[in-house]
Amino acid sequence: MKSDLWIVFAVTAGFLGFQMGYALPPMQEVGLSAFGHGDKHVEESAEADAAMEQFKELENLMK
Amino acid sequence: MQQQVANVATAETAVAKMTLEEEAKRKKRLWALGLLGFFAIVSVGTFAYNEYYIYLSVYLWFGMIYGMCLQYGRFCFSSAFRDLFAIKVPRMLVGIVIATLLFGAVSAPITAIGLSTFHAAPVSSHAIIAGVFFGIGMVIAGGCASSSLYKTGEGNMNALIVILSLSLTQALFADVGGWANNFVPEAWTQSAAARGLPASINVTDGWVDQYLAGYVWNQPAVTYAEVLGMSNASVSGAFVGNLLVGIVVPASLLLAVVYVLYWRKGYRRKQQKAGKDVSGFTGELAGYWSMIIANKRTAIAGLILGIACALHMLVIQGLRVKFGFKNAGVLLERIGWDFGLSVQGTVFDPGYWYVTTQEAQWVGWTLQKMGVENLDNIYFGFVNGIPNPAINPADWMSFALIGGAAIIALYHNEFKFKKPTWETAMWSVIGGAFMGIGARLGLGCNVGAFFVRVANGDCSGWLFGLGMAGGAYMGVKFFNWWTERKLAKEAEACGL
CATH class of the missing domain: 1.20.5 (Single alpha-helices involved in coiled-coils or other helix-helix interfaces)
Structure with a gap:
């Protein structure tokens, strides 16, 4: 058992x-193929959705 | 003849007892399988209903893993500090530090490829003060935020009271205004008002609101990599800045201090008794290593926790990319659950292991249903929302964490329904309240504000840990005083 x-x-x-x-x-x-160059991926995301990135900055401040 | 009859009777009684014990164990295992089946049915059923529910199921199954690991490793920050300060045993603390190191090592590659869901928190002395509150609370309550969850899964009702107290205190503290505004510095009020938050957020009414928008947000939120001028999402930033400088070096130093103060003397005495040579640097190194491997169970649990935490971030990020959103608020709206979203359309969706905010949320949701207006504060109304606990992703994680701990406890015959006494219940309520205040001041608990932050190179993590250690020390001293006073009173009553 x-x-x-x-x-x-x-x-x-x-x-x-x-x-x-x-x-x-x-x-x-x-992202997975961007090992060591993840910052580029992050930059692209930020450009794509600036408003949500602003939220992302704030979200961790208020958990 | 009589002796033989007595022997047979004794043997029959023993067999009957064993059969009863076996039957009880069998029942516990069936309960465990039943719990597992329940989570499996929820996952499959909701996925069959709507693909988006897989996002919540990810939280659920990783929550299960966290619960299993916590129960197996007896992973408790309260025990760690209490054992260290009260009886000078560092095993659990060492296990937790090793677990943090291992989590950091697994997180680094995820950060390097830019798929980490982690974001640094503001760094200032507030993290230390919050840690002090939290540390006092967890020692008084007899369990930290995470261990209270797994202990609830073991049937410990004191732990459940701690969770209830912690949850209620957070929900009330995050919304307290009126008289509490008198304790807000004018500079905070002005700074908060100047933020330009949406009109639905009454930012100048509420202590926590003004603390957040008027003080905390003005502090830098940085990782060690960023302090050293590196990007988090790079090999050098993730491995050198965050892992080496932010975790390995301070953790090794902390362990060295613990070794010198709490381990070295006992280790050397034992070795010398056994006739072994402990002189020189090699002897010290052997002693240091013996301390590190002393709590294998916690370290093994820590390793699995670390891997699970990192994979959790990876899978959540993958699903966010797949479904095209960055916060589960969008997902909840798509599946028709739009009540309780924040003014930005977001909900609490950490993307990694977190404990306290989802606890505050379900109380916040309940209070809202009872007529309390609490969506006008920053904590609920602007960021985290108060979604129905039944579809709150992070709540799925916490429920499953309790379930996972229950499953392992049932299998190991460690599940036992423990009723609280009035005295233990009182300490649970007080300790939970302290932890709730500490968690809101520090924007997290022993997991969110320490374990996860330290492992991800956040500069505020060690500050919270420092405060937590100080608070735990005060808590231990208070409890010693209280116990001695109580014993003295009892002795006096007995005329001793």
């Missing part, structure tokens, strides 16, 4: 694996 703790780990790992796979393609598109 005790060995069924692995069911918990397997189910959890399964869900997390699925979610990571779901989120991976967009990450590859925009």
Whole structure:
């Protein structure tokens, strides 16, 4: 019976694996290949949505 | 003959007892599997209903991991400081520092590629003061913000009272105005008024509002990388600035101080008794290492926590890119839940492990439903919102954290319903209230304002930690005084 703790780990790992796979393609598109040059990606995002970036600056101030 | 009958009876009783214990364990495991099944059904069901719910499920499953790790590693900041100051045992503190280091090491590559969801918080002495409040509170309550969650999952009702007190205090403190405005410096009021916030935010009425907009926001929000003139999203910034300068160096120094003050003497005595040579630098190094590996369970939990925290940021960022938004407020609107969004259309969506704001939010939501107008303050009304707890992403994380801790506790036969006494309940309420005030002043708790910030190279993280250590020291001294006074009174009553 005790060995069924692995069911918990397997189910959890399964869900997390699925979610990571779901989120991976967009990450590859925009950032994963930019290792060490992530600042460029950040700059582009900021230009794309200045208003939301302003919010992002503020959001951490008020958690 | 009689002896034989007695032996058989004893054996039968023992077998019956064992069978009952086995049955109880089996039931606990079934409960654990039931909890797991519940979370699985929620995830699959909501995803089948609408794809966007996967965003909330990410919070849910990472919350599960956090809960499992916290319970397994007995990850508790309150115990860490209490053990250190009260009985001079540094094991838990060392485990937590190692966990922070490991989290930092896993976060650095995520930061380097520009996919981190972390943002630095303002740096000033307010972080120390907030830490003091929080430190006092967690020692008095007998648990920090995160450990109260996992202890609730173990059936500890004192921990649940701590959470309730912490949540309620935050929600009330964030909205307190009127008489509290008398304690706001004029400069804060003027600075807050000059911010030009939306008309729905009554920024000059509310202590916390004026504290935030009139003081905290005027402080620099920087990481160690930025202080050194590097970009966070670069290899040098993430690894040298944030990881090496911001975490490895200060953490190693802290551990060295702890080694000298709390570990070295005992270690050397034990080794010398065993006839081992502890002289020279090699001996010191061996002692230092023995301290680091003393709490393997917390360190292992810390490693998994670190990996999970970093992956959490990565997956959330990936989904934000996929769905084309930067805050879950947009997502909630798309799926038809637009009540309780902030004036900017946002909700609390940290993108990483966080504890206290979602607790304040569900109380804020409840108070709002009871007729309290609390969307006119900055905390709820301008940034975090008060969405229905049923679809609040960060609340999914906290519920799952409790669930994850319960699952591991049930499997390890450590789940036990513990009823509070009036005295422990009182301390839980007082401690929770202190932590709630500290969390709002410091913009986070032991997780959000210390663990995550330090691991991501935020300069304010260590300041909050410093205050937390000071507060915990005061809390320990207070408790020692209180206990001695109580014992003296009891002894006097017994005529001793």
